[in-house]
Amino acid sequence: MVMGKGIRAYQAVDSGVISLTLRRSVEWLTAPDLKYRSGDAGPFMYVPDARCERTVRHEIAVVIGKTTLDDLAIHRLNAGFQDPPLIMSAQGAGEQTEWQFLQEDLPLSSLGIYGDKLLARFYNPTTSNCPLTREYLETTVWGTPKTTIETAPAKCILTLEIAEAFPALGVPPDERVVTSMTFPEWRVGDNNGLPDPNVIEQLETKIVGLELQVAQVEEEWRNESGRERYLVRHRYYMLKRELYELRLSALLNRRKLDVRGRLDHDYLYALDPEIAELGAQLNELRIKRRIYDYVIGVRP
Structure with missing residues (x-):
């Protein structure tokens, strides 16, 4: 199984060879006189940047094993590959060292505060229902309550309210140095065209x-x-x-x-x-x- 980071397409054959489609070089964003479309598609724009005259680092991961896309372990691996965690360093006077408030097997696509509510959005990419670890209140994306839920239906997207008290926050100092220990690397070089x-x-x-x-x-x-x-x-x-x-x-x-x-x-x-x-x-x-x-x- 191949996990691609920014790869538009790839091909894997029975012999085990993996071919990556790395470049789509175009200069004109249009296709006129199409058979099944009235008029042309795209503007008549000259876009030399689309020649891709730059260095780009492409990254893929390969998982070898007896598994399928319905295995949530695959999606956990993919999430770690696509979005590795950011590690930050900061000096503080607090005593609390951790705050664990959420643990589910489903992929998490967003986590944020809307109004006074902590909302988490999950998606179930598999073809079967997935039980949750506890009962949640399902809401709209704006936090409006819908119904309680204990199972994530197959192929669905859920917004759930996380009913947890926030840690007490003190008054921050005027200056606080926050350092990224794992700053993401930009994979695209300068344009030479x-x-x-x-x-x-x-x-x-x-x-x-x-x-x-x-x-x-x-x-x-x-x-x-x-x-x-x-x-x-x-x-x-x-x-x-x-x-x-x-x-x-x-x-x-x-x-x-x-x-x-x-x-x-x-x-x-x-x-x-x-x-x-x-x-x-x-x-x-x-x-x-x-x-x-x-x-x-x-x-x-």
Whole structure:
């Protein structure tokens, strides 16, 4: 049995050889003229980062033994592999050294406080019911009570209220040093790929041509009537959406080329008004285009 951490796909054959699918290199996020879909899929965006020109450390674990996915021990091993525990070091004046309040065999996907309630979310990935160690109050994700429960049904997700008193907390000091002893390692290296200036110029040339086409189709649309008017308007939204996709793509790649691919905090998180405005306009055009995909599909 193979456990993959960030692996999109793998293949195992009877001889015991395991093959990993490590790369999916694409530069254009679109697939036009699909057989079973009205319109294209995905935007006309130039995304050189998708070439994956970086170092990535892939991790897998292999379990060898007579077991199945219905064995909860497998899921405990997988949880430890996927999310190893974080060990923290801190100095404190308290006397309590442990607080054990919950023990179940089911995988735990979240644990948190909502209002004044401690809520735990479990899931049962097996095909059989799993008894719990004690009776719990099942709630909604917001902590609203539903019913008491002693068994987790097969293939279900449960949110349970943990009726335990919190440890007494003292007033923390003004400064407390907390050190991570097992800080997670980032498995992805720096991006070594940059946008191709020639491709950006091609985008900008295509933008000029699309602007002319959009103006021409808009004039046709205003002069048509009946079903033909809907068809022309559909083409108008097709072209205009593609125009804004190319505008946004060219702008994003120009910005990335200007900073030579360096990703600082402002580049990643600060709002860029020009990009935000283009993105909002593009989103509106994508909605209109999709609506007209359906309109021309049903209107006689």
